[in-house]
Amino acid sequence: METRRYTTKQIEQAAADLKAGKLVAFPTETVYGLGADATNPEAVKQVYAAKGRPSDNPLIVHVAKISTVEHYAAGVSQQFKRLVDAFWPGSLTIILPLKHAAFDTVVTGGLKTAAFRMPNNAATLALIEAAGVPLVGPSANTSGKPSPTLADHVLHDLNGKIAGVIDDGPTGVGLESTVIDLSVATPVILRPGVVTQEAIERVIGPIRTNQHRVSATEIPKAPGMKYKHYAPNAQVYIVPSATDFKAAISWASQQNVPFGLMAVDQVLTQQSAVRFKDQFSLGNSVTSASQHLFEGLRYFDLNPEIKIILVQGFEKLGVGLAYMNRLEKAAGQQYFTSK
Ligand code: TXA
Ligand code: MG
Secondary structure (H helix, E strand, O other): OOOOOOOHHHHHHHHHHHHOOOOEEEOOOOOOEEEEEOOOHHHHHHHHHHHOOOOOOOOEEEOOOHHHHHHHEOOOOHHHHHHHHHHOOOOEEEEEEEOOOOOOHHHHOOOOEEEEEOOOOHHHHHHHHHHOOOEEOOEOOOOOOOOOOOHHHHHHHHOOOOOEEOOOOOOOOOOOOEEEEOOOOOOEEEEOOOOOHHHHHHHHOOOEEOOOHHHHOOOOOOOOOOOOOOOOOOEEEEEOOHHHHHHHHHHHHOOOOOEEEEEOHHHHHHOOHHHOOEEEEOOOOHHHHHHHHHHHHHHHHOOOOOOEEEEEOOOOOOHHHHHHHHHHHHOOOOEOOOO
């Protein structure tokens, strides 16, 4: 029998903490979120402080009922209703125009829109209901580090800065939600996720994908690091496909620093273990690789000896597009090429 890691009492305590303006990390099916009362600007400010997040990067508002969205948004469209029927609760975040002053600017980054999502996690839906307010919820990591897929990851980054974390074990999806902007004439995907453009188009017809807008709101740390995000301490190199690993390992061996591999089992078993320091399995498919990408990047941070990580790339199709979007950021766009 599956054991639940959290108790009803913990949910009640977490709801009380949130109502008191404290921060509580919550599980979702994508990654763990850093929760605060979306209607309490002082609480929301602490979210930015705890993460070290630039304050102009707006937050997702997590809800347990559609009526909460209707309360804040300036009229919901047919498109919204169709998407909600098809994908909520689930990994699709929907940006809508807001009623005047619906949220403090600290939530929206001063925009006239907000992002809404109903996560597919029973504990968190119960938590939102018990708190009686919508919750902001950026990924519960230090800004710039891989998003958390285990409660341990949350505590590693935020212990001492939060009232608690509701532990519901490993998240299922492993990559953050798809973000779609419905506040514009032609809906546009701002961040790819497991809910793909094709799946959305089957429900509402043609849309666009813009992969750069979300990262454009992120402030570069240094020249040349414009796209760096989710970054572990070691240098990440993307190995474009399984067949490139042999050459990549041979190249990494010549760098005279300990290096690690992240790939599917089939690739790992083909390599002779003497040449690299450590390895992390991405399972056996692009789906399992997506589930474990952030966990693997964090795994290598536990071993400061490792200076290079070679990570398997996948085709930018379906969930592969979301996986590669995160991996390219972790790698600062760095690919291994044999030429
Ligand atoms: O799966 C997820 O979405 C997770 C879990 C915890 O729900 N949350 C998450 O939040 O990934 P965060 O803050 O790490 O990412 C939210 C993204 C950011 O890239 C932000 O710029 C964008 O959504 N965003 C939020 N509100 C927006 C708005 N009004 N217009 C455009 N982009 C917005
Ligand atoms: Mg994040």
